[in-house]
Amino acid sequence: MSRFRQVEMDLLYGISHYIIGVIHGMFFRGEIAGLENLPASGAYLVAANHASHLDPPLIGANIPRQMAFFARKTLWKPGLPARWLDRVGAIPVDRDGGSDLKAIKRVLATLAEGKPLVLFPEGTRSPDGELQAAKAGVGMIACKTGVPVVPVRIFDSHLALGRGGAITFGTPVHIVYGTPIPASVYDVPSDGKDRYQRASERIMARIAALPPPPVVIV
Numbered sequence: 001m002s003r004f005r006q007v008e009m010d011l012l013y014g015i016s017h018y019i020i021g022v023i024h025g026m027f028f029r030g031e032i033a034g035l036e037n038l039p040a041s042g043a044y045l046v047a048a049n050h051a052s053h054l055d056p057p058l059i060g061a062n063i064p065r066q067m068a069f070f071a072r073k074t075l076w077k078p079g080l081p082a083r084w085l086d087r088v089g090a091i092p093v094d095r096d097g098g099s100d101l102k103a104i105k106r107v108l109a110t111l112a113e114g115k116p117l118v119l120f121p122e123g124t125r126s127p128d129g130e131l132q133a134a135k136a137g138v139g140m141i142a143c144k145t146g147v148p149v150v151p152v153r154i155f156d157s158h159l160a161l162g163r164g165g166a167i168t169f170g171t172p173v174h175i176v177y178g179t180p181i182p183a184s185v186y187d188v189p190s191d192g193k194d195r196y197q198r199a200s201e202r203i204m205a206r207i208a209a210l211p212p213p214p215v216v217i218v
Helices: 011-027 055-061 080-087 101-112 136-145 189-208
Strands: 045-048 068-072 090-093 117-119 149-155 174-177
Touching (some): 055 068, 055 117, 055 149, 068 101, 080 090, 101 117, 136 189, 149 189
Parallel strands (some): 045 149, 068 090
């Protein structure tokens, strides 16, 4: 698995980044492809499919910059979980991110500071790993900011940790980072009232087009 040097990270985020990377390599070792597609600086969105609670940490653990994440408000449990989420820069959001104005303002401020952000166009986890229809929220954020969008597809995370909550160690989880999509491709203002939804659908189509990486037999 090819990994970049960790840079631009707060201490707690950096420690968490390293530990999660080790966990991925030890227990869910899969192929990682396309890291060279990640912008080296500036704000961008990482848009990925979503089938497991493993998706945000494993996707972020392979990116050598400190990322911000959308996280459902229900994850803010009292005590250590809430403190950890706050410290690593997670942004609490209602189930439909497109209607949470407070979260959207934080997202826009994060991107304006030049920081990358991970989000999921489907809005919720797939029960079976199959891709779901995109919601308009991601398209709205992308169109409002005009930042590049890196499509990412994660494979088999639902087999490693599904919605039932059972962890299956040893399940390979593969991740592919695609080439950035410029605003001129995903944002078509002439779409009118469907502009944000169509942008999300174009982004989701790029995610769907990413093939699994070749499996290297050692």
